[in-house]
Amino acid sequence: MSLPPAPSSTATGPRSVFDGRMPAEPGDLRIEARGIAPVPGQHRYGGPGRLFTVWFAPNLTMTGVFTGTVGIALGLDLPTALLAVVLGTLIGAVPTAYLGTWGSRTGAGQLPLARLAFGRSVTVPGLLQWLSSVAWDALIGLFGGDALARLCGWPFWLGVLVMMVGQGSLGVLGYEAIHRLQKLMTFVLAAAFVALAFRLPDSVHPAAVGSAHGADRVGAFVLTSTIALSLALSWAPYASDFSRYLPQDTSRPRMFWYTLLGVSVSFVAVQALGLWGATVFTDQTARGVDRLLGGGLLGAVGLLAVALAALCSNAMNDYSGSLALQTIGLRVPRPFAAALAAVLGFPLVLWMHAADTAARFQNVLLFVGYWIPGFVAVVAVDWFARARAGEPVDPTAESVRSRSGRPALVAFCAAFAAAVPFMNTGLYTGPVAAALHGADLAYYAAFLTALAVYAPLRLRRSRTTLPDASPA
Known part of the structure; x- marks a missing residue:
């Protein structure tokens, strides 16, 4: 499969599916038809401060809260589990913040930019990214749909369906609609989660002493840290998607720090909430929130916040999923591709809800991220x-090259x-994880291996001036 070209703004015919209408300014909420074609300099706008809100609000979900309960479930005490969460979150947030700085420089999304390294082989990480966006729709939509169903008195499937329609619509509207929503939801959701936190001290007793000891305690600490890392790192393949309209001269240090703070502060906050209230936030997370807030009006507000948080996060999954689908070579309009991700997430939510939610949640959460460290390294x-x-x-010039990208794919x-x-x-x-009492070091092993394999191959290619980069 040849690489899909990134056409100019004047392209016509079948190639124009990657081009299309772009938002012109903050607040321009018309449908964004722009696909993987880089954003021209004259269409850039905004400042780095909007990266804080776009990366803060989508993480204030009950998915993060439920993830936080894992440390206590593994037998850690609250201070130790919190340390693991902070450490893992920071390690995972750094690559996301770094990759996000590429958007303003190139005007391109993260998967389209990966063609620089992967060439035609970008179809592999592109397909994985698209599948991951569908999986994240399910992970987050599980709680959002449940909250909406309880709030409205609907059956679970209807709550999920309405959630998917809402998030798919935002994904269709695109970049500016998502930025504007996240700015508003940063304040709304932060207030809701603060209110939820204030209800915890009177009703729960955090774990002061853990049941895990010795090597088991170390293994639980590493696994908790890795799960926290997987949450923050999961945004890395999306990173420049939400900075590609920023002007080229935007300060990259400011972009980095705004993104790092947005990702890390939000994830640590919600996971700390999960650690604190681990005895309340069980598999039935929405029910736990309603019960914790005492039902009535306050409980309804809490359920609404859970649903809105899921809507914010999944809109970004659908948007980035649409760019990934175009990157692998499918000539479908970006709005249609965004809607497709939401449609496919619906049956996956129902599957996760049908049996052991906790086990399926953790399995999907880890598996959707194991490919990302290698991608980041390459x-x-x-x-x-x-x-x-x-x-x-x-990326415009590179997209028409005929390189196979074999070294990147091998790594x-x-x-x-x-x-x-x-x-x-x-x-x-x-076997290594079993020997280490459950410690999951897969993310680190993948990253270091990709570095060790790809760096010599890439440097050799530089010395030979890209011999496989002849025009298509």
């Missing part, structure tokens, strides 16, 4: 190699293979 090495060799960073696959022995999920526990 694209980062390629970026550094270009800077060192003075090579251009031009990417090697990274995933290296991670397998270190994995720890309910479906599979690798």
Whole structure:
């Protein structure tokens, strides 16, 4: 499959599916038809401060709260589990913040930019990213749909259906609608979660002493940290999607810090809430929220906040999923691709809800992220190699090359293979993870392996001036 070209704004015919209408200014809420074609400089607008809200609000979900309960369930006491959450979140947030700075420089989304390293092989991470966006729709929609169903007195499936329609509509509207919603929801959801936190001290007793000891305690600490890392790192393949309209001269340090703070503060806050109220936030998270708030009007407000949080987060999943679908070569309009992700997330939510929610939740959460460390390592090495060799960073030019991207694909696959022995999920526990008392080091093994394999291959390509980069 040849790489889909990134056409100019004047493209016509079948190639124009990657182009299309762009938002012109903050508050322009008409449907964004722009696909993977880079955003021209004259269409850029906004400042780096909007990156804080776009990365803060979508993480204030009950998915993060439920993830926070895992540390207590594994036998850790509250201070130790909180330390694991902070450590893992920061490690995962740094790559996301770094990759996000590429959007203003190139005007391109993260998966389209990956073509610089992967060439035609971008279809592999592109497909994984698209599948991951559908999986995240289910992980988050599970709680949002449940909250909406309880709030309105609907059956579970109807609550999920309405949730998917709402998030799909936002994904269709696109970049500016998502930014504006997240700015508003930053204040609304922060207030709702603060109110929820104030209800906890009177009704729950956090774990002061854990049941895990010795090597089991170390294994539980590492696994808790890895799960927190997986949440923050899951945004890495989306990162520049939401900065690609920023002007090229936007301060990259400010972009980095706004993104880092948005991701890390929000994730640590909701996971800390889950740790504190682990005895209340069970599999039936929406019911736990309603019960915790005492039902009535306050309980209804809490359920509405849970549903709105899921809507905010999943709109971003659908938007980035639409860019990933175009990146792998499918010539479908971006709005249609965004709606498709929401449609496919619906049956996956029902599957997760049908049996052991906790087990399926953790399994999906880990599996959708194991490919990301290798991806991050490959694209980062390629970026550094270009800077060192003075090579251009031009996704428009690179998209019409006929490179196979074999070195990147080899490193990417090697990274995933290296991670397998270190994995720890309910479906599979690798021999190394078992020997380490459940410690999941798969993310670290994948990242280091990709670095070790790809860096020599990429540097060799620089020395030979891209011999496989002849025009298509």
